[in-house]
Amino acid sequence: MRTGSVCLTTALVLAALAQGGEGAGSEYESLLKDFYATLERVNKALGGITDMKSAAAGRPGLKKEGLHLRDLRKKSLQVKQPNKAEKDRLEKRYREKFDEVLLKLQIETRRVKGIPGGAEAVKEIAVEARKKEKDAKGKNGDKEKK
16 A cells, blocks of 8 residues: 555654654754655645646656655654653644644545546655665665565
8 A cells, every 4th residue: 555655654754753862852853844844745746636637747746755755764763862851842742733744645645546647646655665665674684574
């Protein structure tokens, strides 16, 4: 399921950001804001897809955002984590926003898949998400199961 791949990437980024540790909250919060903004742009791009022509036109933009999501995930694995108080503050501030943007992503993805050429447009995000997961596994020395 392509939507599952995008949501999986989202979950992986949020999980990486939710790990404990000490660090600078500003970099952490900046990454959260960037991730949220990227999901908003994906939703906007999906919202503009209404027919086969707009689906084809939307593919490059969706691929670009998919690549950006992949880069954000990479950064999320390297960013210093804030202390517990800062994490709690950020979760309180952003949890509802992320829940809303992810729900909209699921709705838009399902809608677009029903449009001729829409499934291919959605793949632009999911393929990049899956490619990132494979890259991360390969670099960490994990063996992929076939």
